[in-house]
Amino acid sequence: MKKIILSVFLCFTCLTTFGQNIKSIQLRPLQENNFSAIVPLGTVLELSFDDLEADQRDYQYKIQHMTHDWQKSRLLSSQFVDGFDQNSILNVTNSFNTFQSYSHYSVKIPNVNTVITKSGNYLLSVLNDDDEVLFTRRFVLYEKAAIAGVVVSRSRNTKTLNKQQSVEFSVNYPNLRVNNPSQEINVVVIKNDNWNETLTDLQPTFFKPSQLQYSYTPKNNFWGGNEYLNFDSKFIRNQSMNIVRIEQKGVEVFHHYIFPYSYNPYEKYTYNPDINGQFIIRTLEGNDPATEADYAMMHFTLNVEDPFIDRDVYIYGAFNNFEIQEENKMYFDDKSNAYKGTVLLKQGFYNYTFVTVNRYEEVNNNEVRGSFFETENEYKVLVYYRPMGGFYDRVVTVGSGSFNADR
Known part of the structure; x- marks a missing residue:
């Protein structure tokens, strides 16, 4: 029995280690x-x-x-x-x-x-x-079998109007035969192509011939969040944007230390262009980034006065598919009053942020960096159509809209 347990453990360990190499x-x-x-x-x-x-x-x-x-x-x-x-x-x-x-x-x-x-x-x-x-x-x-118009605006909820954004949209389908829109049409609203931030099970507020309207309701609201932080490691040996120090020990990969971020619960919104959490592989020290961009150990620092109670802190972005993993977890350092974490990343331009996770494994995207209605986010509305008796969900259109603070 011990041999069986050991074999299973070794197989799991090998697979986990193997997955970390991707x-x-x-x-x-x-x-x-x-x-x-x-x-x-x-x-x-x-x-x-x-x-x-x-x-x-x-x-x-x-x-x-x-x-x-x-x-x-x-x-x-x-x-x-x-x-x-x-x-x-x-x-x-x-x-x-x-x-x-x-x-x-x-x-x-x-x-x-x-x-x-x-x-x-x-x-x-x-x-x-x-x-x-x-x-x-x-x-x-x-497909392009229908049309979706999307408008993103500031929330009308008085309690969250400074922190949330509202997504309203309409679906026009003159060329589709829809007998029961509530059952045959499903819509999903996704924020910044992050499948962890979606709205589902939305019902139309108005029905018109060949048109559905999804006007404002509290369920149409998203937390605005904040613009992503960023760094650029296009130079492996020299400092670039938001890289404050570079070290190398022997023949190991280089270590890049990113400019620390200081937590401020009273932070105000500041416009900072981003690419909504995404990343671009690039290097200025080779011709083909796919095979000539190197890897560096990136050191992240989050300065705080006191550690977060009953919550862990993670580095978050498209570089790890917006997932919570041990690799991107940060640990509190008593000596420096800061959370620190390291992630091995390929050279490039990266967006990232910090999130907290409580004991129930609930992710909070806004606790560290705040949530503001002015944040520039992109929303997509995916419209699915399955007629009565159909075998699969067609995606008949995708509409998109971005928040404009001048509205």
């Missing part, structure tokens, strides 16, 4: 500075990631069609894919002239082996040679 995961369109995996049907998306083991393993991607609420749909793979829903990732290149060795993997979808034929929610999984899932990413393919 870095810099991106799923994006080919257009420059486009970070969204919510795209029209037929758009080429590229999945890329690095394996720090640098041993060119056999990885495969797998595509699953999902419902509007991210459950596995009833469609067979042959009904939404022309070709194969699972295939090997063949484009592999080794890093060049870097302190941290890695293998860079990439695959474009659609490709000659995989062509997606239907709109909807999709889950993309990457599996190792034992068919174990290493990570997943969501993407959405939509």
Whole structure:
């Protein structure tokens, strides 16, 4: 019995360690500075990631069609894919002239082996040679069978008007046959392409012929949050934006110390352009960032007068898919009265912020940096349509809107 338990533990440990070697995961369109995996049907998306083991393993991607609420749909793979829903990732290149060795993997979808034929929610999984899932990413393919108009404004709730934003929208569908909009139409509102910040189960406030209106209700409100912090590590040996110190010990990777952020519960909003939590891999010390950008250990510091009671602090951003993981957890240092954390990241421009997590594993995006109605956020409205008797949720349109403080 002890041998069985030990074997299971070793397998779990190996998989966990193995997963930690996968870095810099991106799923994006080919257009420059486009970070969204919510795209029209037929758009080429590229999945890329690095394996720090640098041993060119056999990885495969797998595509699953999902419902509007991210459950596995009833469609067979042959009904939404022309070709194969699972295939090997063949484009592999080794890093060049870097302190941290890695293998860079990439695959474009659609490709000659995989062509997606239907709109909807999709889950993309990457599996190792034992068919174990290493990570997943969501993407959405939509049609242009309807039109969604979106307006983002300051909240009208007197208690939160300085902290929240309201999303109102309409859905026009003159070319769709909708008999029961409440059952056949579902909408999801997503903030800054972060699937942890969505509104679902919204019902229309007005019904018109071939049009649904979703006017203001308290349920349409989002916390505004704050603009993301940022740093640029495009130079591995020299300081760049918000990098205050650089060290290297022996032949290890460089250590970059990011300008500390000081917690202030009375902080006021300050405009600071950002890319809504995203990141861009880049280096000015090579020609191909995919294989010539190096890795550096990034040191984050959050100055506080006292530690947060019964709450942990995490570094948060698209670099880790807006997830709470041990790798991005910060620890309080009594000597400096600060939370400190380190994350190994590839050279580039990064947005990030700090969040707290309580004992119930609830994430608070606003406790450290505040929430303001002026914050520039982008909202997308995804409209799903499944007619009576239909087998899957089509995404018939996506509308988008950004907050404008001048409104």
